[in-house]
Amino acid sequence: xxxxxxxxxxxxxxxxxxxxxxxxxxxxxxxxxxxxxxxxxxxxxxxxxxxxxxxxxxxxxxxxxxxxxxxxxxxxxxxxxxxxxxxxxxxxxxxxxxxxxxxxxxxxxxxxxxxxxxxxxxxxxxxxxxxxxxxxxxxxxxxxxxxxxxxxxxxxxxxxxxxxxxxxxxxxxxxxxxxxxxxxxxxxxxxxxxxxxxxxxxxxxxxxxxxxxxxxxxxxxxxxxxxxxxxxxxxxxxxxxxxxxxxxxxxxxxxxxxxxxxxxxxxxxxxxxxxxxxxxxxxxxxxxxxxxxxxxxxxxxxxxxxxxxxxxxxxxxxxxxxxxxxxxxxxxxxxxxxxx
Amino acid sequence: xxxxxxxxxxxxxxxxxxxxxxxxxxxxxxxxxxxxxxxxxxxxxxxxxxxxxxxxxxxxxxxxxxxxxxxxxxxxxxxxxxxxxxxxxxxxxxxxxxxxxxxxxxxxxxxxxxxxxxxxxxxxxxxxxxxxxxxxxxxxxxxxxxxxxxxxxxxxxxxxxxxxxxxxxxxxxxxxxxxxxxxxxxxxxxxxxxxxxxxxxxxxxxxxxxxxxxxxxxxxxxxxxxxxxxxxxxxxxxxxxxxxxxxxxxxxxxxxxxxxxxxxxxxxxxxxxxxxxxxxxxxxxxxxxxxxxxxxxxxxxxxxxxxxxxxxxxxxxxxxxxxxxxxxxxxxxxxxxxxxxxxxxxxxxxxxxxxxxxxxxxxxxxxxxxxxxxxxxxxxxxxxxxxxxxxxxxxxxxxxxxxxxxxxxxxxxxxxxxxxxxxxxxxxxxxxxxxxxxxxxxxxxxxxxxxxxxxx
Numbered sequence: 001x002x003x004x005x006x007x008x009x010x011x012x013x014x015x016x017x018x019x020x021x022x023x024x025x026x027x028x029x030x031x032x033x034x035x036x037x038x039x040x041x042x043x044x045x046x047x048x049x050x051x052x053x054x055x056x057x058x059x060x061x062x063x064x065x066x067x068x069x070x071x072x073x074x075x076x077x078x079x080x081x082x083x084x085x086x087x088x089x090x091x092x093x094x095x096x097x098x099x100x101x102x103x104x105x106x107x108x109x110x111x112x113x114x115x116x117x118x119x120x121x122x123x124x125x126x127x128x129x130x131x132x133x134x135x136x137x138x139x140x141x142x143x144x145x146x147x148x149x150x151x152x153x154x155x156x157x158x159x160x161x162x163x164x165x166x167x168x169x170x171x172x173x174x175x176x177x178x179x180x181x182x183x184x185x186x187x188x189x190x191x192x193x194x195x196x197x198x199x200x201x202x203x204x205x206x207x208x209x210x211x212x213x214x215x216x217x218x219x220x221x222x223x224x225x226x227x228x229x230x231x232x233x234x235x236x237x238x239x240x241x242x243x244x245x246x247x248x249x250x251x252x253x254x255x256x257x258x259x260x261x262x263x264x265x266x267x268x269x270x271x272x273x274x275x276x277x278x279x280x281x282x283x284x285x286x287x288x289x290x291x292x293x294x295x296x297x298x299x300x301x302x303x304x305x306x307x308x309x310x311x312x313x314x315x316x317x318x319x320x321x322x323x324x325x326x327x328x329x330x331x332x333x334x335x336x337x338x339x340x
Numbered sequence: 341x342x343x344x345x346x347x348x349x350x351x352x353x354x355x356x357x358x359x360x361x362x363x364x365x366x367x368x369x370x371x372x373x374x375x376x377x378x379x380x381x382x383x384x385x386x387x388x389x390x391x392x393x394x395x396x397x398x399x400x401x402x403x404x405x406x407x408x409x410x411x412x413x414x415x416x417x418x419x420x421x422x423x424x425x426x427x428x429x430x431x432x433x434x435x436x437x438x439x440x441x442x443x444x445x446x447x448x449x450x451x452x453x454x455x456x457x458x459x460x461x462x463x464x465x466x467x468x469x470x471x472x473x474x475x476x477x478x479x480x481x482x483x484x485x486x487x488x489x490x491x492x493x494x495x496x497x498x499x500x501x502x503x504x505x506x507x508x509x510x511x512x513x514x515x516x517x518x519x520x521x522x523x524x525x526x527x528x529x530x531x532x533x534x535x536x537x538x539x540x541x542x543x544x545x546x547x548x549x550x551x552x553x554x555x556x557x558x559x560x561x562x563x564x565x566x567x568x569x570x571x572x573x574x575x576x577x578x579x580x581x582x583x584x585x586x587x588x589x590x591x592x593x594x595x596x597x598x599x600x601x602x603x604x605x606x607x608x609x610x611x612x613x614x615x616x617x618x619x620x621x622x623x624x625x626x627x628x629x630x631x632x633x634x635x636x637x638x639x640x641x642x643x644x645x646x647x648x649x650x651x652x653x654x655x656x657x658x659x660x661x662x663x664x665x666x667x668x669x670x671x672x673x674x675x676x677x678x679x680x681x682x683x684x685x686x687x688x689x690x691x692x693x694x695x696x697x698x699x700x701x702x703x704x705x706x707x708x709x710x711x712x713x714x715x716x717x718x719x720x721x722x723x724x725x726x727x728x729x730x731x732x733x734x735x736x737x738x739x740x741x742x743x744x745x746x747x748x749x750x751x752x753x754x755x756x757x758x759x760x761x762x763x764x765x766x767x768x769x770x771x772x773x774x775x776x777x778x779x780x781x782x783x784x785x786x787x788x789x790x791x792x793x794x795x796x
Contacts, residue, residue, distance in 0.1 A: 001361075001523060001525070001528065002525065002767060003525050003528050003529045003532070003765070003767055003770050004528050004532070004770075006767050006770035006771070006774075007532055007770040007773055007774045007777075008774075009774075010770060010771045010774035010775065011774040011777060011778060014774060014775060014778040015778070018778075133786060163346070163785065164785075164786070166781060166782055166785050167782055167785045167786045168782040168783050169786075171782055220559060220562060220736075221555050221556065221559070221736065221738065222555075224555040224556075224558050224559050225551075225554075225555040269562065272561065272562070273558070273559035273561055273562055274558070274559065
C-alpha cells in the first residue's frame with residue numbers, strides 16, 4: 001500500500017502548491033495580492049463593495065439589474081425628475097437568482113431602492129438551474145434564500161470556495177495574468193463608483209460596429225452553447241422572480257423588466273435552428289401574469305425596433321453598445337407611467 | 341453516482357477501499373462490496389435498488405434450481421423462466437413507451453396508454469449479467485454459487501454496474517473466490533494507472549470534444565461540409581474516449597479490489613474490416629451477443645442464408661439494446677448489412693492493402709456513428725447530406741475542435757489500447773500518476789457531465 005500512500009501524498013502536495021500559486025497570482029483579484037494584474041474582474045464581488053460605498057455617500061434611489069448586456073446602461077439616464085442616485089448592479093452571466101440575491105443584499109444593507117430596472121435575458125431563466133460559478137463564489141449566494149447574512153457551515157463554505165479554484169479555467173487565467181504582467185498590460189475591466197462599466201473588456205467595447213458583412217457563424221455557435229439544453233423556462237428561476245416582485249411590492253418599489261434583444265441577424269439564424277422564438281413567447285406569457293399579479297412594468301425589447309434601436313450600434317452580436325443602450329434607457333423612462 | 345464526481349472520488353471510494361481492506365474475511369468483503377454497490381446505485385434513485393435486488397434474487401435462486409434439476413428439459417424450463425422474467429422487466433422499463441407510441445401511430449384507437457416510466461440506469465447491463473449467468477449454469481459452464489453475497493457482488497459490483505463491461509460470472513469467479521487475499525502493491529499500482537488513464541480520456545479528451553460538437557449538432561441544419569465532417573469525426577473520438585475511458589476506470593477499480601475485469605476495447609479504429617471492428621469495440625457486448633444470441637439462433641451452422649439472417653437479427657437487437665429508438669435499430673441494421681457484406685467478400689477483402697482496408701472501415705464506422713448520434717432520421721439525413729457536399733464548404737469549425745480531431749486521428753491509429761499498457765509499478769511512478777490525476781481533476785471540476793453509455 002506504500003504506492004497508494006505516496007500517490008495520495010503527492011496529490012495532496014500538488015493541491016497545496018496549486019493553492020499557493022493561485023493565491024499569489026490572484027487572477028480574479030479575490031485575495032488582494034496585487035502582484036499580478038487582475039485578469040477577470042469578478043463583477044459580483046466588485047459591485048458588492050461599490051454598492052456598499054455608494055450607499056454610504058447617500059440614499060440609493062434605484063438599482064439596475066441584469067447581465068453583461070446591461071453593464072453599459074448609464075445610471076444617470078434613469079435618475080428621473082428628482083435626480084435619484086441610481087446604481088448599476090448588472091453582473092456577468094446573471095440569472096434570476098442573482099437579481100433576488102442582490103435585492104436581498106440591498107435590503108440587508110438598509111438600501112430601499114424606489115425602483116428596480118431589470119434587463120432580462122431569455123437565458124437568465126435557463127432550465128439547467130446551474131448557478132454561474134462566480135455567483136457560487138460570491139457573498140451573494142448567502143443572500144439568495146435569506147435576507148440576512150447567514151452563511152453555510154463555515155468549514156463547508158471554505159471547502160466549497162477552495163474547491164472552485166481547482167479548474168482548468170482558473171489555471172489558464174492565472175497564466176494569462178502572468179503573461180499580462182510580462183507584457184506590461186493593464187486590467188481590461190473597471191467600474192465607476194455607480195457600477196457603470198468605464199473600462200471595457202473586448203466584448204464590451206463602448207461603441208461597436210456590426211456591418212452588413214459581419215460573419216455570425218461563431219456567434220451562432222456561442223449562443224447555441226448558451227442556450228444548449230434549454231427546452232423551457234426554469235420553474236425555480238421563475239419563482240425567484242416572483243419572490244423578487246412580491247418583496248419589491250412589499251417595499252413599495254417599482255419594478256421595470258425589459259427583455260433584452262440579440263442582434264436581428266443572429267436572431268434570425270438562431271430562430272431557424274432553435275426554439276428561441278418559442279422561449280421569447282413563453283417569457284411574454286409569463287410577463288402578462290407578472291404585470292397583472294404583481295403590478296410590474298414589462299417591455300419586450302427583443303425586437304430592436306420597439307425602442308428605436310440601430311442595427312450597427314452593437315458591441316457584438318448579443319450586447320448593445322452605449323448608443324443603443326441609451327435608447328433603451330430613454331424608452332424605458334418614457335414608457336413607464338410617472339417616470340422612474 | 342458517477343466516477344468523475346467529488347462524492348465518488350473523495351468520499352465513496354476512500355471509505356469503501358479502507359473498509360474493504362480492513363476486513364479480512366471473504367464474506368465480510370462480499371458484504372462490503374454489495375452494500376457499497378447498492379449505495380452507489382441508490383445514490384441516483386434508491387427505489388430502483390429493489391429492481392436490481394429482485395432481478396439478482398430471481399437469477400440466483402433459479403440457478404440453484406437449474407443446478408439441482410435432474411433432467412435437461414427441466415433445466416431449460418427454469419432457464420427460460422428466469423430469462424423471460426429478466427427480459428420482461430427490461431422490456432417494460434426500456435421499451436414499453438417506445439412500442440406503445442409506435443402502436444399508437446399505427447392504430448390510434450387500440451393503443452395501450454403511455455406510462456411515466458423512468459429508465460433505471462444500468463438495467464441493460466445488469467440484465468445481461470444475470471442472463472449470462474443463468475445460461476452458463478444451464479450449459480454447465482459455471483457452477484451455481486450458493487453464496488448469495490458472492491453472487492450479489494458479481495451482479496452489482498459498482499465498478500461495472502451501470503455501464504459495463506458486461507462481465508460473465510466465470511470471468512471473475514476465480515477472483516471472487518480469492519477475494520480474501522491480502523492486497524498486492526503491483527495490483528494497486530496497475531489499478532491506479534488504469535483509473536487515471538480513464539479519467540484523462542473522459543475528462544480531458546471526450547468532454548473537451550463534446551463541448552465543441554454539442555452546440556454544432558444542436559444547430560445541425562446550419563453546419564458546413566467541413567463542420568459536418570468535423571462533428572462526425574469529433575463524435576467518433578468522443579464516443580471512443582468516453583466509453584473506453586469509463587471501461588479503463590472500471591478495470592482500474594476492479595484491480596483496486598482484487599478483481600480482474602476483462603478487456604472491453606482493443607484499438608477499434610485500427611480495425612481492418614467490420615467483423616474485426618466488432619472484435620475490438622465494446623468487446624464484452626459483442627461477445628455476449630455472439631455467444632448468447634447469434635450462436636443461440638444457430639450461428640453459422642445452418643447455411644449461408646440463415647447465417648446472414650442470424651447476423652442481421654443479432655445486430656438489429658444489438659442496436660435496440662442501445663436505446664428505444666428507430667435510429668439505433670437502423671444503426672444495428674446498417675452494421676448487420678456491413679457484416680453480411682464482410683462475410684460475402686471476405687476473400688476479395690483480404691487482398692486489399694491493409695491501409696485501404698483500415699481507412700474504408702474507419703469511414704464506414706463514422707457513417708454509422710452519424711446514425712447513432714442522430715436523434716431523428718431527419719437529423720441523420722441532413723448531417724450525412726452535408727458531409728457529401730450539400731452545404732457551404734467551410735466555416736463553423738472551431739480551433740479547439742480542429743485541434744482535438746488532428747490530435748486524436750493519429751492517437752487512435754497508432755497507440756495500443758490501455759489494456760496493453762505495461763503500467764510501471766515502481767513507487768516513483770506514483771508521482772506521475774498523482775500529477776496526471778491532478779491535471780484530469782482540473783478538467784473535471786465544475787464540468788457536469790455523465791458517461792455516454794449511462795443512457796443505455
